[in-house]
Amino acid sequence: xxxxxxxxxxxxxxxxxxxxxxxxxxxxxxxxxxxxxxxxxxxxxxxxxxxxxxxxxxxxxxxxxxxxxxxxxxxxxxxxxxxxxxxxxxxxxxxxxxxxxxxxxxxxxxxxxxxxxxxxxxxxxxxxxxxxxxxxxxxxxxxxxxxxxxxxxxxxxxxxxxxxxxxxxxxxxxxxxxxxxxxxxxxxxxxxxxxxxxxxxxxxxxxxxxxxxxxxxxxxxxxxxxxxxxxxxxxxxxxxxxxxxxxxxxxxxxxxxxxxxxxxxxxxxxxxx
Numbered sequence: 200x201x202x203x204x205x206x207x208x209x210x211x212x213x214x215x216x217x218x219x220x221x222x223x224x225x226x227x228x229x230x231x232x233x234x235x236x237x238x239x240x241x242x243x244x245x246x247x248x249x250x251x252x253x254x255x256x257x258x259x260x261x262x263x264x265x266x267x268x269x270x271x272x273x274x275x276x277x278x279x280x281x282x283x284x285x286x287x288x289x290x291x292x293x294x295x296x297x298x299x300x301x302x303x304x305x306x307x308x309x310x311x312x313x314x315x316x317x318x319x320x321x322x323x324x325x326x327x328x329x330x331x332x333x334x335x336x337x338x339x340x341x342x343x344x345x346x347x348x349x350x351x352x353x354x355x356x357x358x359x360x361x362x363x364x365x366x367x368x369x370x371x372x373x374x375x376x377x378x379x380x381x382x383x384x385x386x387x388x389x390x391x392x393x394x395x396x397x398x399x400x401x402x403x404x405x406x407x408x409x410x411x412x413x414x415x416x417x418x419x420x421x422x423x424x425x426x427x428x429x430x431x432x433x434x435x436x437x438x439x440x441x442x443x444x445x446x447x448x449x450x451x452x453x454x455x456x457x458x459x460x461x462x463x464x465x466x467x468x469x470x471x472x
Contacts, residue, residue, distance in 0.1 A: 202291035203300050204322075204349075208329045212249040213336060217297040223250060224340045228265075231258035233446045239471045240267060241440040242377030242431045244403065245337075246464035247276070247330040247424070252451045253382070253464040259446035260378075260466040261337040270374040271304050272338055273311075273348045273367060275427035276330035277381065283353035285317035286363050289325045294332065294349060298339045304346035310370035311348065317362045324351030330380040330424065338378075355426030357412060363426075364433035371438060379431040381424025383463030389452045395420050396448060396463040403467050406443045408432035421463075432469060440471035 209215040214223055227250065243260035246253035275286075288311065293302040312318050325331070331349045338345065352359060367377065384395040398420035402411035408429045415425040422428060435441060446468060450461040 379427040389458035
């Protein structure tokens with residue numbers, strides 16, 4: 200399948216014009232610098248809303264990747280539009296953005312799929328999904344030459360998240376990082392969102408991914424990409440990269456001034472010693 204997945208939300212979530220997009224991303228990166236540095240980054244947690252809302256928070260995570268020797272990025276996304284059991288790696292050649300095409304590392308993708316009954320190649324979940332797409336222009340602005348493995352989790356039940364974590368851990372190397380794409384609570388008041396999102400933040404900060412998964416399943420907190428977050432953290436733990444740091448948290452009300460129904464965003468890094 201010699202096909203690049205076309206942008207679905209260019210002009211909606213971010214500028215469709217290449218020059219305007221590059222300027223917008225580089226402007227966000229230039230003013231949102233994290234108070235943290237590490238050359239041992241295993242992965243980042245990054246929000247996936249429109250750049251006007253979550254671009255500031257996202258920038259803190261992507262700034263950590265600049266100047267690192269990264270050849271591959273595994274992007275793990277929830278599926279907002281389509282349900283299916285397991286996790287789907289896009290079967291085409293790559294993803295297209297206004298800044299150019301990004302190839303999929305087929306060898307790495309095959310390593311993740313190998314001997315798995317729940318991870319497969321297809322186009323399911325990728326068509327209109329924005330949660331992978333919005334990460335790509337940031338990556339194109341902070342990295343030089345790199346390839347991706349775009350993974351959409353169609354069912355975030357523990358059995359599928361655990362399988363993905365195990366397979367990803369087996370495939371990782373020192374030149375590969377993970378981006379776990381997730382927003383936090385949706386459409387609560389700012390005060391309620393703060394309470395819910397603080398639970399997620401605390402679990403990430405303490406590297407308690409099992410507790411996070413349990414709290415998400417019980418509805419104690421919310422994160423649309425909770426599965427991707429847990430999968431990345433569990434894979435990291437398997438490889439003894441079991442430290443994490445929350446870089447920034449915000450919500451849409453910070454931009455809109457509407458505190459009645461906000462969406463929460465968080466950027467964090469998972470790393471090793």
